[in-house]
């Protein structure tokens with residue numbers, strides 16, 4: 910039982926930074942795709958990407974990724990994930 914707990918802790922510890930690293934990559938893809946665009950969909954995506962950025966900064970990486978996915982949907986962009 911102790912071993913199982915240890916394994917879970919290890920997963921939690923290593924998954925955190927991996928997620929943290931993912932958000933900026935996703936946000937960057939949205940920023941690149943919307944750069945220089947001013948249509949409504951791009952504006953919406955930029956707004957969501959900005960929210961994703963602040964969630965990432967606040968350490969809420971899972972929520973940040975969800976926001977980035979919403980942003981990508983707004984511009985029908987397929988995000989590349991690691």
Ligand SMILES: [Cu+2]
Nearest residue numbers: 929932965970
């Ligand atoms: Cu993050």
